[in-house]
Amino acid sequence: MDNSKKTVNVRQDFAILATQMNQQPLIYLDNAATTQKPQQVIEAIMAYYNTANANVHRGTYTLANNATNQYEQARTTVAKFIQATAEEIIFTRSTTESLNWIAKSYESKLQTGDEIVLTVAEHHSNIVPWQQLAQKTGAVLRFIKLDQTGKVSLTDAQQKITNKTKIVTFAYVSNVLGMRAPILELIKLAHAKNAITVIDGAQAMAHFPIDVMQLDIDFLAFSGHKMYGPTGIGVLYGKKALLEDMEPLQFGGEMIDEVTQDTATWQKIPWKFEAGTPNIAGAIGLAAAIDYLKKIGWQKIISHEQALMQATFKNLKTIPNLIIYGSQVPEDHYGVISFNLADLHPHDIATGLDLAGIAIRAGQHCAQPLMDYLHVLATLRISTSIYNQSSEVRKVAKILKELEAFFKS
Amino acid sequence: MTLLKLEQLYKQVVLEHAQNPHNQGQLVMPTAQIRLKNPTCGDVIELQVMIENKIITNIKFTGHGCTISQASASMLTNTVKGLEIKTAQKVITNFLAKISGQVITQADNQQLKDAAVLSSIAQFPTRIKCATLAWHGLAEILENEGK
Ligand SMILES: Cc1ncc(COP(=O)(O)O)c(C=O)c1O
Numbered sequence: 001m002d003n004s005k006k007t008v009n010v011r012q013d014f015a016i017l018a019t020q021m022n023q024q025p026l027i028y029l030d031n032a033a034t035t036q037k038p039q040q041v042i043e044a045i046m047a048y049y050n051t052a053n054a055n056v057h058r059g060t061y062t063l064a065n066n067a068t069n070q071y072e073q074a075r076t077t078v079a080k081f082i083q084a085t086a087e088e089i090i091f092t093r094s095t096t097e098s099l100n101w102i103a104k105s106y107e108s109k110l111q112t113g114d115e116i117v118l119t120v121a122e123h124h125s126n127i128v129p130w131q132q133l134a135q136k137t138g139a140v141l142r143f144i145k146l147d148q149t150g151k152v153s154l155t156d157a158q159q160k161i162t163n164k165t166k167i168v169t170f171a172y173v174s175n176v177l178g179m180r181a182p183i184l185e186l187i188k189l190a191h192a193k194n195a196i197t198v199i200d201g202a203q204a205m206a207h208f209p210i211d212v213m214q215l216d217i218d219f220l221a222f223s224g225h226k227m228y229g230p231t232g233i234g235v236l237y238g239k240k241a242l243l244e245d246m247e248p249l250q251f252g253g254e255m256i257d258e259v260t261q262d263t264a265t266w267q268k269i270p271w272k273f274e275a276g277t278p279n280i281a282g283a284i285g286l287a288a289a290i291d292y293l294k295k296i297g298w299q300k301i302i303s304h305e306q307a308l309m310q311a312t313f314k315n316l317k318t319i320p321n322l323i324i325y326g327s328q329v330p331e332d333h334y335g336v337i338s339f340n341l342a343d344l345h346p347h348d349i350a351t352g353l354d355l356a357g358i359a360i361r362a363g364q365h366c367a368q369p370l371m372d373y374l375h376v377l378a379t380l381r382i383s384t385s386i387y388n389q390s391s392e393v394r395k396v397a398k399i400l401k402e403l404e405a406f407f408k409s
Numbered sequence: 410m411t412l413l414k415l416e417q418l419y420k421q422v423v424l425e426h427a428q429n430p431h432n433q434g435q436l437v438m439p440t441a442q443i444r445l446k447n448p449t450c451g452d453v454i455e456l457q458v459m460i461e462n463k464i465i466t467n468i469k470f471t472g473h474g475c476t477i478s479q480a481s482a483s484m485l486t487n488t489v490k491g492l493e494i495k496t497a498q499k500v501i502t503n504f505l506a507k508i509s510g511q512v513i514t515q516a517d518n519q520q521l522k523d524a525a526v527l528s529s530i531a532q533f534p535t536r537i538k539c540a541t542l543a544w545h546g547l548a549e550i551l552e553n554e555g556k
């Protein structure tokens with residue numbers, strides 16, 4: 001590992017970075033969609049299957065006990081990562097599933113006229129579950145606007161969060177603008193009205209530490225695969241009292257306490273939510289990803305990513321017809337930057353970049369309401385991670401210039 | 410190297426159709442219409458047709474999208490205008506076969522007119538949706554008309 005202050009060099013941990021795409025060295029800049037996985041994570045999953053595989057919470061034999069211990073150890077690792085306790089960590093499939101579970105469980109708790117407050121910058125998976133909840137209960141959705149620079153407007157939040165508000169939910173970091181919501185202030189506004197807060201942490205977890213206690217977060221949802229862990233594992237954090245107050249959403253093995261022919265009682269949290277055989281290897285892989293992040297250390301991760309974002313801005317700014325959405329200050333962007341090049345369609349540009357080995361996203365990024373709000377049809381999006389380097393964004397800028405010339409000629 | 414490959418996809422004809430699309434606009438009295446959307450990129454195409462005595466007497470489109478989806482819609486309108494429903498359906502089938510990499514006869518190829526050049530998309534699987542959006546839309550209209 002490179003010990004120079006500003007950047008980290010972890011590229012050797014990611015075998016895929018040495019591969020090619022379209023006969024060009026792969027430049028992977030779609031990390032907001034999913035990050036690549038380091039060898040440490042892949043090996044942890046392999047080691048589990050090779051040495052400890054058994055079903056959890058069932059067998060009386062030693063192997064099953066080992067599997068259970070590893071699975072529960074993973075829960076503890078996740079809990080420590082966000083300063084929660086293990087019983088407050090429920091393993092799900094993804095951010096999407098975590099958000100759906102909360103929304104579903106509030107069907108019995110909301111009524112006509114209640115309000116759910118979100119922002120216009122949400123990912124579809126933090127909009128549609130609330131739309132469904134609103135339709136089923138007669139509650140109303142209210143959207144907080146963004147200010148000129150793309151920041152969630154606290155002035156508007158003060159207007160929208162009222163005595164009618166029961167739930168306030170928002171992405172900690174936007175997957176389109178890459179900007180951080182004023183989380184402390186929003187949570188304070190919500191709690192002042194006795195509303196619960198649901199934080200979509202999908203785009204935050206890989207970029208900076210999160211302390212659910214200090215922020216006083218009620219619910220937090222995130223995905224393993226966006227933080228160097230495997231796909232198919234997600235987390236729903238909830239404050240103990242709130243989780244205890246929630247009914248299970250799925251029923252079956254593992255989650256029950258006692259079953260008769262006609263009735264059943266539930267286990268305590270978190271197990272009452274985990275019906276059936278869980279994604280054991282996924283949980284272990286996620287814990288390995290957390291250990292990996294810890295080993296590098298937040299300070300290094302943050303300074304590497306900031307330096308990279310500065311380099312990204314600097315390079316993109318050399319292209320006259322390129323528009324960056326949201327804040328024009330690199331420090332405001334957490335791993336994500338959306339832009340358009342002249343009036344060229346993002347898909348055409350993305351195909352050109354693809355041919356140069358560059359993977360970036362083009363489209364609406366599962367955020368159609370935000371696209372409407374920004375008055376754009378689609379954007380290009382670069383999203384960076386700890387293994388990206390400034391030479392890569394330099395190449396992106398170079399190819400973008402060539403593509404502009406190609407399509408304009 | 411990269412640009413060379415790009416030229417295979419964005420042939421001059423394709424760029425011309427995208428920059429100056431044929432049959433763009435709306436019909437006064439369409440007999441059928443359809444709105445198509447590619448949810449990943451947000452492209453939208455609205456296709457309107459005038460069908461009289463089982464013949465496509467007029468066809469126009471509006472919408473916004475990438476070079477490929479616009480060019481392909483423009484080419485489609487040129488190719489099928491004046492054709493009988495049955496013939497147009499065959500042409501669409503041939504087009505879809507060709508751009509998924511299958512070989513079609515010389516005669517069928519000629520019938521595709523400019524759209525034949527879009528066969529280069531077969532090498533760009535991520536863009537096939539863009540190139541087929543309008544064609545799938547017309548296929549749907551014709552299926553309903555044929556009923
Ligand atoms: C802000 C945000 N929320 C939620 C999600 C959904 O995550 P997943 O697909 O892992 O459930 C994403 C993923 O793109 C996201 O960026």
